[in-house]
Amino acid sequence: SRRQASSSSQQRLVVVSNRVPVPGVGASKAGGLTVALEGALKRSGGLWFGWSGETVENPTDQAKVVQSGNITFAVLDLSQRDYDEYYAGFANRALWPVCHYRLDLVQIERQELNGYFRVNRAFAASLAPLLRPDDVIWVHDYHFIPLAAELRRLGFKNRMGFFLHIPWPPSDVASALPAYQQLLHGFGAYDLVGFHTPQDAENFQRCLVRENIGSAIGTGEHQINDHKVRIGAFPVGIDTESFARAAASAERNALVHRTKASLGDRDLIIGVDRLDYSKGLKQRIEAFSCFVRSNPDFRNRVTYIQITPKSRSDVPEYQRMQREIAEQAGWTNGSLGEVDWTPVRYVNRTVGHAALAGLYRMSRIGLVTPLRDGMNLVAKEFVAAQQPDDPGVLILSRFAGAAHELDGAVLVNPYDTEACATAIARALRMPLEERRERWESMMVRLRTNTVDAWCQNFLNSLGDALEPQISPDPESNRVPNADAAPA
Numbered sequence: 037s038r039r040q041a042s043s044s045s046q047q048r049l050v051v052v053s054n055r056v057p058v059p060g061v062g063a064s065k066a067g068g069l070t071v072a073l074e075g076a077l078k079r080s081g082g083l084w085f086g087w088s089g090e091t092v093e094n095p096t097d098q099a100k101v102v103q104s105g106n107i108t109f110a111v112l113d114l115s116q117r118d119y120d121e122y123y124a125g126f127a128n129r130a131l132w133p134v135c136h137y138r139l140d141l142v143q144i145e146r147q148e149l150n151g152y153f154r155v156n157r158a159f160a161a162s163l164a165p166l167l168r169p170d171d172v173i174w175v176h177d178y179h180f181i182p183l184a185a186e187l188r189r190l191g192f193k194n195r196m197g198f199f200l201h202i203p204w205p206p207s208d209v210a211s212a213l214p215a216y217q218q219l220l221h222g223f224g225a226y227d228l229v230g231f232h233t234p235q236d237a238e239n240f241q242r243c244l245v246r247e248n249i250g251s252a253i254g255t256g257e258h259q260i261n262d263h264k265v266r267i268g269a270f271p272v273g274i275d276t277e278s279f280a281r282a283a284a285s286a287e288r289n290a291l292v293h294r295t296k297a298s299l300g301d302r303d304l305i306i307g308v309d310r311l312d313y314s315k316g317l318k319q320r321i322e323a324f325s326c327f328v329r330s331n332p333d334f335r336n337r338v339t340y341i342q343i344t345p346k347s348r349s350d351v352p353e354y355q356r357m358q359r360e361i362a363e364q365a366g367w368t369n370g371s372l373g374e375v376d377w378t379p380v381r382y383v384n385r386t387v388g389h390a391a392l393a394g395l396y397r398m399s400r401i402g403l404v405t406p407l408r409d410g411m412n413l414v415a416k417e418f419v420a421a422q423q424p425d426d427p428g429v430l431i432l433s434r435f436a437g438a439a440h441e442l443d444g445a446v447l448v449n450p451y452d453t454e455a456c457a458t459a460i461a462r463a464l465r466m467p468l469e470e471r472r473e474r475w476e477s478m479m480v481r482l483r484t485n486t487v488d489a490w491c492q493n494f495l496n497s498l499g500d501a502l503e504p505q506i507s508p509d510p511e512s513n514r515v516p517n518a519d520a521a522p523a
């Protein structure tokens with residue numbers, strides 16, 4: 037059978053991500069991901085390295101180190117120029133739109149591209165003195181694709197894994213990236229490259245094949261020079277039990293209470309998304325308005341709350357979209373609303389964790405209709421928050437990674453306004469028995485595939501990645517995919 041990562045559990049884990057949740061710095065945003073990674077770091081007495089979230093005039097190349105329990109946090113500041121080119125520039129105006137299939141929004145600037153590789157080189161150089169020979173390094177997300185290649189260049193032979201939190205598109209789309217080949221080679225420096233879905237993993241491996249980078253040994257394994265890279269799907273989960281508990285006890289939450297009172301006996305539809313063009317907000321509001329217009333019996337009987345904290349406001353595409361969505365929400369309310377009914381409550385504010393869980397729980401429908409999403413955790417949180425004896429319905433875009441797992445959702449094509457409107461009407465009329473059945477089948481998945489299981493799965497695979505392939509059974513050497521039970 038497959039070897040577990042018993043050896044790697046003695047090794048130190050090093051996590052690299054753009055934002056680092058340094059204790060006592062900034063608002064504590066203890067999302068499930070943070071908690072899971074912290075858990076893994078605690079077990080191994082680990083190091084968490086990345087950007088401090090600060091831009092300063094003359095950043096030093098020496099990381100600021102904060103010790104908290106047995107986790108070491110090490111962060112670097114960025115200069116304004118680095119921030120503009122690496123983060124607001126290449127990462128969010130080239131990589132983000134391309135990976136979300138939005139070639140119409142891509143900005144290609146040589147200077148930003150250079151800034152991206154420059155910052156990755158600088159981060160690798162600052163991480164280098166903190167590394168030990170047997171550290172296992174886990175790099176997160178599109179900000180740091182070239183980090184392993186930079187570390188290898190400095191002579192590091194450590195195990196290195198990479199997880200991409202956003203989709204990876206087919207090669208025709210991906211190849212719109214500048215320095216496409218160089219980025220692909222960057223991935224090739226890792227021992228394991230993980231995605232949310234088998235589809236993303238497959239798209240990625242096809243990109244390598246089409247660019248003649250190394251050769252496929254089989255599905256999920258690639259030989260590049262003398263280096264073997266594993267490629268697999270590791271669908272991220274949430275802390276299902278604790279989210280369900282938070283939702284159940286949110287009855288006492290003041291905001292939940294006031295919201296309930298303000299709705300009267302109207303049904304609630306909820307959407308929760310960072311303000312991002314990948315989330316399909318424009319199409320979603322349009323679908324809701326189409327639903328109201330074609331179902332007059334539901335007028336003044338439903339309210340749609342869209343919670344949408346602002347995001348990346350210094351990126352021009354986001355500023356434009358902020359204005360457009362706000363206008364659309366206002367226009368919809370003006371044309372559909374009544375003196376005693378605001379159909380769309382659009383809120384550019386962050387809601388507390390407990391209140392959010394409670395709002396999900398009191399909603400009849402969770403409307404999760406991104407045009408493209410790596411996974412989408414809101415979909416999973418909505419399901420986990422439901423009342424078992426009277427659960428709401430998840431309407432989910434087929435273009436969210438979560439659609440590969442959540443078979444009990446009502447799946448929609450978010451571009452098809454009328455179909456989405458019909459799905460809303462159907463969900464509001466869905467009999468209890470069908471709602472329960474759908475909810476149960478999704479909960480089975482969510483209870484097993486938790487964020488902890490995701491973390492362990494990835495690390496086990498990374499632990500295996502360099503071990504000699506001793507098993508005679510090729511099946512047992514495969515990287516787990518979405519259909520495999522967590523190890």
Ligand code: GDG
Binds near residue numbers: 389390409
């Ligand atoms: C990226 C990928 C992938 C949002 N508003 C509030 C709030 N949130 C929380 C949600 C959820 C999280 O933020 C958003 O996670 P998503 O997965 O939905 O989306 P992205 O931010 O785009 O995340 C995505 C993810 O990485 C993980 O790999 O699933 O596909 O794009 O947890 O609850 N939380 C609170 N108040 C808010 O107003 N408390």
